Amino acid sequence: MKPGIYHDISNADYHATSAINASFLKSWALYSPFQAKYGKNDISKLVADLGTATHSMTLQPELNLVEMSTEKTRATKAYKEHDARCVEEGKVLLPEKDYKMVEGLVNGVETEDGEVVGGLMGDPNCKKLLTEKDRVCEASIFCLDPGTGQLKKARPDIFSEKLGMMGDVKTCQDASPKKFGREIFMRGYHLQAAHYLLCAEEHGLKIKNWGFLAVSKTWPYPAHFHMLEDYVLDYAKNICREAYKEMKEAAETGVYDTRWPPFSKHDLPDYLDK
Secondary structure, three states, rough: OOOOEEOOHHHHHHHHHEEEEEHHHHHHHHHHHHHHHHHHOOOOOOHHHHHHHHHHHHHHHHHEEEEOOOOOOOHHHHHHHHHHHHHHHEEEEEEEHHHHHHHHHHHEEEOOOEEEEEOHHHHHHHHHOOOOOOEEOOEOOOOOOOOOOEEEEEEEEEEOOOEEEEEEEEOOOOOOOOHHHHHHHHHHHHHHHHHHHHHHHOOOOOOEEEEEEEEEEEOOOOEEEEEOOOOHHHHHHHHHHHHHHHHHHHHOOOOOOOOOOOOOOOOOOOOOOO
């Protein structure tokens, strides 16, 4: 794949293209080269479908890529046949309960008093980015790393040069500043942000800021817009640059180690009475 910003590449074709992506980078930096090279990140079809549906209904609702089944369970023959047709058409099929949950994640839910609360569109900062006229969704960015010459790729959920902002939609158990703020660093989301921003910079995009559009998967689906301080992004970018160098060396030597010592000798942990 030649370096460039592509707007017509499917998600499947993007993932099929060999290049350094954010998932590989996070696994490398958070765990080890061994885990990044040989580990698998298998997720169930249900989880994958819910994630795809949420992104589709949030970022590209006009495409109508999510359908609702009248079947009460995924196990029926009718559901499986309908699901197969949707897969062929590049769509996602969800049972009614899951479909309505995704609708709530995006647009909020109506309370007994008739008030609409929650959802990504219910948060003013999330809504501002999601409705910005110049927004670009699901673009595929390919670039050569200036330090190593390796091909990198990124597929940001959304960005706006007018706002100078790139963002990623995240469903989570708790979108609160405290809980999701911890998840950002535990799950390496700050490294994802840095990788994407570096790819954007290498194409001259006027993007300096990053936002996580986080929404809780529990009713009534509160959402919150999370940003990272500039020095945090600089810190994460430096980790990325070092990781790219390590990847280059590993590709040349064929050595992908665990970074573990030859052996470990353990003492009683502090929580046990010594």
